[in-house]
Amino acid sequence: MEKLWAPWRMELIARSEEQTGCIFCELPKQKDDAKNLILGRTARTFAMLNKYPYNNGHLMVIPRSHVSDVHALAVEEYGELCAMLRIALRLVGRAYNAQGANLGMNIGRAAGAGIADHIHWHVVPRWAGDTNFMPVLADTKVMIEHLQATFEKLRPLFDAEYRHGEPVSSW
Secondary structure: OOOOOHHHHHHHHHHHHOOOOOHOOOHHOOOOHHHOOOEEEOOEEEEEEEEOOOOOOOOOEEOOOOOOOOHHHHHHHHHHHHHHHHHHHHHHHHHHHEEEEEOOOOOOHHHHHOOOOOOOOEEEEEEEEEEHHHHHHHHHOOOOOOOOOOOOHHHHHHHHHHOOOOOOOOO
């Protein structure tokens, strides 16, 4: 049997066993966007790369409010979250020449949420024929781009959209 080396997966397992607090609340406070893979911010939302991506360019759009249900967000917060989602879709599509995207919000553990207490959208770029034999036969996904390269590709696009957490143009 062939083996594919993926040591970053162990970090995911270890993190879930030792994690305390909410990373979606803590990481934006640190102000180290490059280290924390935060692509863009507004007063009520932020976008960041998924550290354990399903595809290259996989990012998340997250409200600043620590809520587990979209109904707990104020109308303004939800509006800003949706506006950031639209921008993220456009930018990841442009950066990766994506032919489509999967959007997902897993609400609750039963729905598959890894961080159930803080809602977040997943944006996963897709291309025709982007699956191959590896996921089907080996239950393995081959990532062709390093996470830091993904950050360096997307961050300038988010910077061009936002100045000091405010959109450059109207949404």
